[in-house]
Amino acid sequence: MGHSLTTISRGRWRSFSNNQSASRHQDRRAKGPARHVTMHNTLQPPPPSAPPMTNGSSFLRKSGHLYKKTGLGRSWRPRFFSLEGTVLYYYKREGDSVPKGIVVLTGCHIRATKDKKLYSFRISHPKTSKVYDLAATLPSRTEDWIHALTQASTMAQTASSIRQLTSTTSSSDVLLPLFSSHSMLVDPSVTELLKAPGAAIPDEHRDSMEGLLAEFVTQARDDADGWKFQTEQRDVKAYVRHASKVGTFKGVGFIAHHPHKVLQLILELSKRPTYDPQLLATQRVHVFNDHTWVDHLTYKAVFPAAGRDLVNLTHWRVLRDGSIVVVATSVEDDSFVKSQEPQIVRARAVMAGFLLTPSKDYAGVDATYITKVDLKAGIPAGLQAKMLIKQAFVVDGLRKALDEDESPRQWERVTNATLFGISTTDCVEDEEEVYSMRSQSADVHDQEDHTESLSGHRPSVVPEEGFPAVPEEYSEIIEKAVARMEAEMNDEASWNFIGDKDGVKAYTKVDGSLTAAKGVGYLPYHPRAIWEQVADAAKRKLVDPQLALGMNLKSLDAQTNIDYLEYKSMFVVAGRDFCNLAHWRVLPGGTIIVVVQSIEDHELCPLKEPKVVRGDLHLGCTKIVPNAAYDGAKVTTMVKTDLKGNIPARIAGKAAADQPFVISRMGDVIKARRDLDQIAAQGKLTNTLLEFPQTQKRSSSLGSAKLGSPVAKNGVNHLTNSTPQLVRTASQVAAKPLHVDTLSTPNGKASSTKE
Incomplete structure (x- = not known):
């Protein structure tokens, strides 16, 4: 251009x-x-x-x-x-x-x-x-x-x-009535290849399927005419066929897995969404034999158009040269699946499928995927072309799905006698996406998203834990991070238990391309000592062996910092660094939390790329729940990180799996301290705000003070300029010493102010 x-x-x-x-x-x-x-x-x-x-x-x-x-x-x-x-x-x-x-x-x-x-x-x-x-x-x-x-x-x-x-389709390449898909001349050598015994086709579909097989194998060949190279991604080449009046695309790439394993994944309908993620629902509605059946595929809507579905006759066989073909085409009537138009438009697959050519050692396949589909009205032809060319990369999706399947098994050479247990299935839906296909008119005009209104109740005295100091500029970011912490930590069903070591239970979860890990353990030390270790970025290196540097860049107030963390490189992967907003507070009842998330401030925290890649910490948090005697605490940590760039799954997984055991290493570091008696003598940790502002709004769910003013700036509420009235806390009324704590200083000692 x-x-x-x-x-x-x-x-x-x-x-x-x-x-x-x-x-x-x-x-x-x-x-x-x-x-x-x-x-x-x-x-x-x-x-x-x-x-x-x-x-x-x-x-x-x-x-x-x-x-x-x-x-x-x-x-x-x-x-x-x-x-x-x-x-x-x-x-x-x-x-x-x-x-x-x-x-x-x-x-x-x-x-x-x-x-x-x-x-x-x-x-x-x-x-x-x-x-x-x-x-x-x-x-x-x-x-x-x-x-x-x-x-x-x-x-x-x-x-x-x-x-x-x-970049492919001319303005004249519009959807016209379909021509006969099998009118082309077929090379006699292709006809000979197809003559493989043991792959039965029902009589009523034999002629059309044989013609389709011949055309598909001809088009899948490397020397097939009419294909123009379009783009390449992750070693998969995509081609477009200009002569076609319907968008026709081809993807070609090598898959380093046994041909039997590759074919099994292709034929197992319930696993098709793992490599074809635009699918909304699948069902095998009729089986003629182990080589031929009918599948119903429902695809997500291309917003705002309606969704599409296909009713495909599918057949597979091993050709005489040992290559494997799986091909599908739409059936011509609604006898298998009734049309759901206009809610879902019935599209037509002229030709779609795979040609798998095994390597000489039978340890991998050269995979060719072809799709030729008429999506029908409602989507401009140019956009159809743009969307369908991405389907050429189904080969890469197939490869990724196979890479993630590490189940051990001895695979055999595939023949037409190989059985795959083909049978009808119930409808399987993408539960995550199915709701988006339905009407949401009930909440279209009201998008409060169940945001909890701030309580107007005003306590008569400042509670024992006080109110957290929150920098007005970042208050909204902090409150949202605290709310996410509560939701993430409490969503037990989403976490996968991976092991128990040194008294720490470790969990991980895959959340899209984000890596998340959680650890739960108990530390028999004063909660204040645990808090000091967690809240000081400089001390993080003592418990995280992958950390090269941790430091405080700026103190925003007594309970909020901007920190910098830089992690070492691993193998051939560059190091990662993070510019983080970190805030701690004490909740009603005495629970201590620390929430951390990345922010963007390149003046305070310049980039070091490409040597060190700037990562994005979506959420990091620690919850410290003291016991009744206040001499130990249950500790839960969680991190959810976007490491950026192409991080191999095994490296990302290794980094995530190690994070929960920071808890046990914290215990070792705290145990070695010689000032634990002095720390315990300071008493319970409290927040630092010990007085009422003129106007106070408090979130009952967060246990935080949001300080209101007539003017909101930067999406957050600002403190009033007037001097607030000092209200004595319960501990002050009882004449107990009260400590106003700040974050740990670089020498590791927390400063405090006594009344």
Whole structure:
């Protein structure tokens, strides 16, 4: 296209929310390279009254992690999003080749919403009641996404822009009536290959299936005419067939797994979503024999259009040269599955399937995947081409799914006599996504997302633990992090137990491409000593062997810091560093929590890339629950991290699996201290705010003080300027010494002020 990539200027973006419009500086002070929005030519957003852009000369690109509301419980799950022009794709993991869902943004409405845990926004369209609720951990990231998506929604789909989106399809390549799919001349050598005994086809489908097999094998050959190389991703080459009047695409790549294992995954319908993530539901509705059957596949809607389904006759066989073919085509009537139109449009698969050519040692296969599908009306031809070409990378999805399956088994050479236990199945749905296919009109106009209103109750005295000091600039980020901590730690069903060592139970979970780990243990030491170890970034190195450097960059108040952590490189993977906002507080009842999340401040914390890659800590937290005697505590830690870049799963898994055992190492470090008696003599840890402001609002669920004022700035409430009235705490009334604590100083001693 000849134009250099430039970063979108933010100066003329309009505010996305009245209470968040000035919030950019609270998590991004520098004009550093924090955003990933690029386009050809510098593109400024049009004013609200301007007509949609139609020149097609600009192409938006933006990518990154967002949270998406999914499932019947409408819970937030991280997904990797990629904006390409006017189309938004989302993937289960960063690095996946085939998207899990697609949103065509043209004509969509994007607006900020409210949520207790995250900075949320909604994508809606006037033609449907379905919506997409998305969110980020920082207000500036949400603002950037809203700006970019709003811009994309105003860009018209012209012939020129479609050519840029696809880079393949000419404006004349529109959907025309289908030609006969088997009218081409077939090489006699292909016909000979297909003559393999033991692969029965029902009489009523024999002629059409034999013709389809011949065409498929011919098109799958390396020397097949009419294919044009399009792109390559993770060693999978994608091709497009220009002569076809229906979008036809091919993906070719090597899979280093036994042919039997590869074929079994392809034939096992319940596992198909692992490599074809756009599937919403699958069902094997009829079986003729072990080589031929009928499958019903339902695909997610390309928002805002309706979903699509296919009823496919599928057949597999081993050819005479030992290669394996699996091919499918749509059946011509509704006798197997009744049409659900208009809610779900019945698409037509002209030809789709795999050709697997085993390597000489039979330890891998050269895999070729071809798809030729008419998606029917409702989706522009150019967008069909752009979406379907991503299906060419199903080969990579298949490879990833096989890599993750480490179950030991002896595999045999595949013949037409090999049995796979083909049988009909019940309908299996993607529970996470199925809700998004249904109407959500009940909450389209009311997006409070169950945000708890702040309680107006005012205690008569300051509670024993006091109120936490919260820097006004970061108060909203901190409160949302505390709310996420409660939700994440309490979601027991989502954690997988991996082991018990030194009295610590370790758990992990895969949350999209984010790595999460949790540890639970008991430490027989004064809770204040445990807190000192957790809250001081400089002491983290004592308990985390992978940490190269930990330091405090800036103290925001007595309970909140900006910290820097830098981790060592592992094998061939570069080191990672984090710029984190860290806050501690004491909850009602005495429980101590520390919450940490990454922020963006490149002036305070400059990037060291490419030597050290800046990671993103979505949430790190520690909960210290003292026992009744206050001489020990149950300790729970949790981290959820985006390590960025291509981190091998085994390395990411190793790093995650080690994190829970920080608890036992903390115990060893605390045990070696010689000042434990002095620490215990300081008594119970309390918050540092020991007086009432003039106006106080307190969240009953968080145990925090939100200090109100008539003006909200940066999306947070500011302290009033008036001098607050001092109210004595219960301990002061009892004439007990009360300590006002700050974070540990660099020498490891906590400073305190006595009354």
